[in-house]
Amino acid sequence: MVQVAVLGAAGGIGQPLSLLLKLNKDIDVLNLYDLVRCPGVAVDISHINTNSKVNAFQGAAQLAECLTGCDIVVIPAGVPRKPGMTRDDLFNVNAGIVRDLVQGVAENCPKAQVCIISNPVNSTVPIAAEVLKKNGVYDPKKLFGVTTLDLVRTSRFAHELRPDFDANTFIPVIGGHSGPTIVPIYSRVNKQLQLSEQELKDITQRVQYGGDEVVKAKDGEGSATLSMAYAGYRFVASLLDARHGRPTTECCYIDLAVDPSGAQCYRSLGAQDLSYFSVLASFDKDGIHNILPLDNLTPFEQELVKVAVPALASNVEAGVSFINK
Numbered sequence: 001m002v003q004v005a006v007l008g009a010a011g012g013i014g015q016p017l018s019l020l021l022k023l024n025k026d027i028d029v030l031n032l033y034d035l036v037r038c039p040g041v042a043v044d045i046s047h048i049n050t051n052s053k054v055n056a057f058q059g060a061a062q063l064a065e066c067l068t069g070c071d072i073v074v075i076p077a078g079v080p081r082k083p084g085m086t087r088d089d090l091f092n093v094n095a096g097i098v099r100d101l102v103q104g105v106a107e108n109c110p111k112a113q114v115c116i117i118s119n120p121v122n123s124t125v126p127i128a129a130e131v132l133k134k135n136g137v138y139d140p141k142k143l144f145g146v147t148t149l150d151l152v153r154t155s156r157f158a159h160e161l162r163p164d165f166d167a168n169t170f171i172p173v174i175g176g177h178s179g180p181t182i183v184p185i186y187s188r189v190n191k192q193l194q195l196s197e198q199e200l201k202d203i204t205q206r207v208q209y210g211g212d213e214v215v216k217a218k219d220g221e222g223s224a225t226l227s228m229a230y231a232g233y234r235f236v237a238s239l240l241d242a243r244h245g246r247p248t249t250e251c252c253y254i255d256l257a258v259d260p261s262g263a264q265c266y267r268s269l270g271a272q273d274l275s276y277f278s279v280l281a282s283f284d285k286d287g288i289h290n291i292l293p294l295d296n297l298t299p300f301e302q303e304l305v306k307v308a309v310p311a312l313a314s315n316v317e318a319g320v321s322f323i324n325k
């Protein structure tokens with residue numbers, strides 16, 4: 001029996017993400033939670049003819065019931081950006097939302113795997129970790145910042161540049177999830193892509209600021225929702241694959257304490273003191289199995305990591321001190 005909860009299920013990401021999860025045969029129970037519009041979304045999705053059961057929960061009074069018995073909790077709750085804002089500008093609102101929802105996880109399903117989508121991910125993941133630590137239930141194998149949209153963009157944009165390149169090719173992205181902290185590792189596929197120096201600079205910049213492209217196009221109506229729902233779904237499907245013994249690797253933003261020897265390869269890039277980083281990892285039924293090394297980064301990629309590290313350090317510090325103030 002696998003039970004999954006989506007917190008923020010009636011939002012721009014939450015609705016299409018819940019729809020995709022309803023199609024996944026590995027899920028038996030899908031619990032949808034939001035402060036508004038949740039019964040309508042849940043009844044609508046429940047008519048889709050797959051075997052899973054869909055339940056609606058609305059308002060803080062129903063959070064405990066929603067979470068009880070959950071194996072995986074996905075959190076896209078919170079406000080999205082408007083033009084002119086950075087992800088860090090969302091901190092003031094979303095930090096408290098994530099804190100309170102993860103407190104619910106700690107109390108009602110402390111062994112669940114928790115996938116954080118709410119921005120700024122670079123800070124909301126440390127917030128979640130601190131809440132779980134305070135409750136004595138923290139297991140770094142089970143907490144993930146969802147950065148899959150960066151991987152989705154990295155391979156898709158490469159296909160746009162080189163139509164012969166398969167848009168579904170796995171290209172790792174490391175670092176964090178905002179502007180200069182996003183580090184796509186195109187060197188893994190550059191034998192095929194043959195990017196010129198300028199093309200590499202341009203496509204890297206496009207990946208780093210892909211979110212802004214959507215924010216601008218939506219013109220005040222929010223940020224990526226449909227591509228994010230797809231990306232969030234892909235990540236949860238990978239967790240489900242791993243639960244069923246199917247080998248899985250993904251990149252996500254995690255606490256490096258989960259595997260200190262695996263983390264060494266990333267730390268040696270100049271992230272010596274960094275506690276959180278998006279890495280390539282393999283998964284098993286309990287979550288992260290180990291951190292996989294990414295050796296031989298090019299000087300260009302090493303330079304990108306150098307720029308990412310101080311920005312990440314201050315994002316992590318903001319999250320940690322929000323809980324321990």
Ligand SMILES: NC(=O)C1=CN([C@@H]2O[C@H](COP(=O)(O)OP(=O)(O)OC[C@H]3O[C@@H](n4cnc5c(N)ncnc54)[C@H](O)[C@@H]3O)[C@@H](O)[C@H]2O)C=CC1
Pocket residue numbers: 007008009010011012013014033034035036076077078079080081090094097101116117118119120121146147148149150177222223224225228
């Ligand atoms: N990790 C990533 O790659 C990405 C992250 N995001 C982030 O995801 C978040 C959600 O984005 P959208 O779905 O577009 O926003 P949205 O405003 O359309 O939906 C958010 C939903 O969260 C709900 N919500 C707010 N407070 C809540 C609470 N305390 N408990 C439960 N539900 C609550 C709202 O009622 C709403 O239904 C934003 O922070 C956005 O920046 C967006 C795209 C990509």
Ligand SMILES: O=C([O-])CC(=O)C(=O)O
Pocket residue numbers: 080081087119149210211212214215223224
């Ligand atoms: O740009 C945003 O605010 C939403 C997001 O994280 C993305 O699209 O990567």
